[in-house]
Amino acid sequence: xxxxxxxxxxxxxxxxxxxxxxxxxxxxxxxxxxxxALTVSMSFHEKLTSDILGPFEPTLQHYQRATSVASxxxxxxxxxxxxxxxxxxxxxxxYPVAYFLAFRAGSRAxxxxxxxxxxxxxxxxxxxxxxKLLLGSNGVINSLLVGTGVIDEPLTALLYNRTTVVITLIxxxxxxxxxxxxxxxxxxxxxxxxxxxxxxxxxxxxxxRVTLPLSLPGIAAAFLMVFIPTVGEYVTPLxxxxxxxxxxxxxxxxxxSKSANWPLGSALSVIMLGxxxxxxxxxxxxxxxxxxxxT
Amino acid sequence: xxxxxxxxxxPAAAVLAIAAIVAxxxxxGTSLSPTSGPTxxxxxxxxxxxxxxxxxxxCEGDTxxxxxxxxxLSVFDWSGYDAEIFWQDFKNKYANVKVTFDATGAxxxxxxxxxxxxxxxxxxxHPYTGWLQFYVDEGLVQEIDxxxxxxxxxxxxxxxxxxxxxxxxxxIPWDWGFxxxxxxxxxxxxxxxxASLLDPQYNGHVVMWDDGPGAVTVSxxxxxxxxxxITDDQLAQSKAEWTEVxxxxxxxxxxxxxxxxxFENGDGWLAYAWQGSYATLLxxxxxxxxYSDPTEGRNSWIGVYGIRTGSTxxxxxxxxxxxKLGDLTGQNLVENYYYGTANADVMAGITDExxxxxxxxxxxxxxxxxxxxxxxxxxxxxxxxxxxxxxKAEAGVx
Numbered sequence: 001x002x003x004x005x006x007x008x009x010x011x012x013x014x015x016x017x018x019x020x021x022x023x024x025x026x027x028x029x030x031x032x033x034x035x036x037a038l039t040v041s042m043s044f045h046e047k048l049t050s051d052i053l054g055p056f057e058p059t060l061q062h063y064q065r066a067t068s069v070a071s072x073x074x075x076x077x078x079x080x081x082x083x084x085x086x087x088x089x090x091x092x093x094x095y096p097v098a099y100f101l102a103f104r105a106g107s108r109a110x111x112x113x114x115x116x117x118x119x120x121x122x123x124x125x126x127x128x129x130x131x132k133l134l135l136g137s138n139g140v141i142n143s144l145l146v147g148t149g150v151i152d153e154p155l156t157a158l159l160y161n162r163t164t165v166v167i168t169l170i171x172x173x174x175x176x177x178x179x180x181x182x183x184x185x186x187x188x189x190x191x192x193x194x195x196x197x198x199x200x201x202x203x204x205x206x207x208x209r210v211t212l213p214l215s216l217p218g219i220a221a222a223f224l225m226v227f228i229p230t231v232g233e234y235v236t237p238l239x240x241x242x243x244x245x246x247x248x249x250x251x252x253x254x255x256x257s258k259s260a261n262w263p264l265g266s267a268l269s270v271i272m273l274g275x276x277x278x279x280x281x282x283x284x285x286x287x288x289x290x291x292x293x294x295t
Numbered sequence: 296x297x298x299x300x301x302x303x304x305x306p307a308a309a310v311l312a313i314a315a316i317v318a319x320x321x322x323x324g325t326s327l328s329p330t331s332g333p334t335x336x337x338x339x340x341x342x343x344x345x346x347x348x349x350x351x352x353x354c355e356g357d358t359x360x361x362x363x364x365x366x367x368l369s370v371f372d373w374s375g376y377d378a379e380i381f382w383q384d385f386k387n388k389y390a391n392v393k394v395t396f397d398a399t400g401a402x403x404x405x406x407x408x409x410x411x412x413x414x415x416x417x418x419x420x421h422p423y424t425g426w427l428q429f430y431v432d433e434g435l436v437q438e439i440d441x442x443x444x445x446x447x448x449x450x451x452x453x454x455x456x457x458x459x460x461x462x463x464x465x466x467i468p469w470d471w472g473f474x475x476x477x478x479x480x481x482x483x484x485x486x487x488x489x490a491s492l493l494d495p496q497y498n499g500h501v502v503m504w505d506d507g508p509g510a511v512t513v514s515x516x517x518x519x520x521x522x523x524x525i526t527d528d529q530l531a532q533s534k535a536e537w538t539e540v541x542x543x544x545x546x547x548x549x550x551x552x553x554x555x556x557x558f559e560n561g562d563g564w565l566a567y568a569w570q571g572s573y574a575t576l577l578x579x580x581x582x583x584x585x586y587s588d589p590t591e592g593r594n595s596w597i598g599v600y601g602i603r604t605g606s607t608x609x610x611x612x613x614x615x616x617x618x619k620l621g622d623l624t625g626q627n628l629v630e631n632y633y634y635g636t637a638n639a640d641v642m643a644g645i646t647d648e649x650x651x652x653x654x655x656x657x658x659x660x661x662x663x664x665x666x667x668x669x670x671x672x673x674x675x676x677x678x679x680x681x682x683x684x685x686x687k688a689e690a691g692v693x
C-alpha cells in the first residue's frame with residue numbers, strides 16, 4: 001500500500017526560491033538600501049553628526065544650495081550627455097562581440113569569453129592609468145609621432161578633455177555591455193533561424209527580423225547598465241579628464257572628501273539619483289521592454 | 296580601488312533601480328587612495344606664527360629601550376604614514392607595544408569626519424593646521440601634558456605655539472613645509488609673485504593644487520586681503536579668477552607625483568607646490584626648476600598629533616607623541632619624504648644640498664617672510680571649498 005505523506009504547505013519551488021534569494025536580499029538591504037536611506041536622511045540634516053540615526057529637524061538648505069548653482073545643473077546635463085554617448089557607443093561595439101560569441105565562436109565561446117574578461121583581472125585604476133601613459137605628452141602615441149618626425153611637439157589634445165573621458169569609459173564598459181546582450185542572444189532558439197531560412201529570408205533579413213528584435217531587451221539592459229553608473233562617474237574624469245573633463249560626480253566627491261559637508265554632498269547625490277531615475281523611466285516608457293519581449 | 300561590476304545579466308526593468316542607485320554612489324570606480332607616500336598633507340594654515348627656522352638645541356632625548364612598557368596603541372593617520380620609518384624611535388624603544396594604524400585618511404576632512412562622528416576611535420590622530428580649532432571647540436582632543444615629553448625640548452617655541460589653542464597645548468607639531476610657486480627656469484626666467492599663477496601669459500602651463508582653501512589663500516596674498524575675513528565679494532572675485540585659470544589650463548594636481556610628472560613631461564611650467572616636489576625635481580634633474588620667494592611671502596603648513604578625547608590610553612599615547620619627535624624618526628621624514636620636522640636638531644643637521652635648498656636652510660629669515668595662515672571657522676572653510684568646486688564646474692562646462 002502506498003502511503004501518502006501530508007501535503008506540503010508550501011510549494012517546494014517557492015521555498016527554494018526564497019532560500020536562494022533571502023541572503024542576496026539581506027545583503028542588498030544592508031549594503032545598498034540602508035546606505036541609500038542614510039544618504040537621503042543625511043541630505044536633510046543641517047550638518048554631519050555622529051548621531052545620524054537620532055531625531056533631527058529636517059532642513060532643505062542643502063537642496064536650496066545645490067539647486068541654486070547654475071554650473072552644477074550644466075554639469076549634470078553634460079554628464080548625462082556623456083553617459084548617453086558612452087552607453088550608446090559601448091552597446092554598439094558590444095553587440096558584434098556578443099553576436100560572435102553566441103553564434104560563431106562555437107566550442108571556443110567559453111575561452112573567448114574568458115579572454116573578454118581578462119582586463120578585469122587587473123585593477124580598474126591600473127587600466128585607466130594605462131590610458132594616461134598612452135595619451136600623455138610623454139606617452140606612447142606622442143613618443144611615436146615625435147620619434148618618427150610626424151610632429152615636432154607632443155599633441156596636448158590627446159589627454160585632459162571630455163573626449164578622452166568618453167573614449168576611456170567606452171573602453172571600460174564594452175565587456176560589461178557584452179554580457180547582457182550575450183545572455184539574450186544565447187537564449188534565441190536556433191530553429192527560428194532555420195524557419196526564417198526556410199521562408200527564404202536572407203542572412204541579413206534573418207538578423208533584422210529575427211535576431212535583432214529578440215535581442216532588444218539585452219540591448220536595452222546593456223545600455224542602461226552603462227548609462228546609469230556613468231552619470232555619476234568620477235574616477236575616470238579625475239585621472240584623464242583634467243579641468244575640461246570634470247563630471248558631476250567630481251562635485252559630489254569634493255563635498256564628501258575635501259569638505260566636512262556630507263549633507264550637501266548627499267543632497268547633490270539625491271538630485272542626481274532622482275533625475276537619473278526619471279530619465280530611465282522615460283526611456284523605458286519609450287522603449288517599452290514588454291513590447292520588445294513580445295516582438 | 297576596484298570598480299563595482301555586475302557580471303550577471305538582469306533584464307532591463309530589474310537593473311534599473313539598482314543601477315540608478317549605483318549612479319548616485321559614483322561610477323565604476325570608487326574612492327582614490329592617492330599614493331603610497333604621505334603626499335596629501337597640508338591644509339594651508341597654522342594657528343601660531345613661527346618666526347625663526349628651527350636651530351639646534353642642547354636637548355637630549357632618551358633613546359634607551361624600555362621593554363617593560365607593554366600594551367596596544369591605535370593611530371588614525373594619513374595614507375602612507377603608517378610606515379615604520381615614521382615612528383622608528385617608538386618602535387625601537389618600546390618593542391613590546393603593539394601599534395595599530397588606520398592609515399585611510401586621504402584628506403583633512405577624512406580625519407575630522409572620522410574623529411567628530413565617532414567612526415574612528417583611535418587613541419592618536421593627525422590633523423593639519425587650519426583644522427585644529429574645530430577639534431578643541433567640539434571637545435574632541437585632550438590637553439597634552441608636555442612635561443612628560445623628553446623630546447619636547449627639541450621643538451622650537453614658535454612651533455610649540457602652533458599646537459596651543461586657548462592657551463593650552465592640545466597638539467604637538469610634527470611635520471611641516473612650505474607652499475610656493477614652483478617653476479621651470481628654462482621656460483620662465485623669474486617668478487616673484489603668487490600672481491603668476493593667475494597670469495594669462497602662462498595659459499596652458501599652470502598646474503594648480505586641487506584645493507579650495509589653497510586657492511583662496513593665493514587670492515588673499517595676491518590682492519592683499521585679510522585671509523581671516525574674506526568677504527562675499529572677494530570670494531566671488533577669487534572664483535572668477537580661478538575659473539579662468541582652470542578653463543585655460545589642462546589639469547590640476549591632487550598628489551605630488553602628478554605635479555612632478557607634469558613638469559617632467561613638459562606640460563607644467565609653474566605650479567602651486569610644496570617643497571617636496573621641488574626637492575624631487577632637483578634630485579631627478581630632468582628639468583631645471585626654482586622655488587619662488589614671492590614678494591607676498593611663501594605659505595607654510597604644519598602637521599600635528601593629538602590625543603582623542605575618550606582615549607584612556609593616555610600614557611602610551613604620550614610616549615608615542617614623544618618618540619614621534621625623536622631624531623631617527625625626524626631624519627627619516629626629512630630624508631625620505633623631503634618634509635620638515637619639528638625636531639630642530641634634525642633640521643639643523645641637514646647636510647644634503649638639495650634638502651638645504653628645498654628648506655631654504657641658508658636663509659635664516661625665511662620663516663619671517665612666510666605666511667602662516669590663522670585658523671578658520673567651519674563656515675569659512677566650507678565656503679572656500681564650495682567656491683573651488685563651483686569654479687571647477689564652471690570651467691568644465693565652458
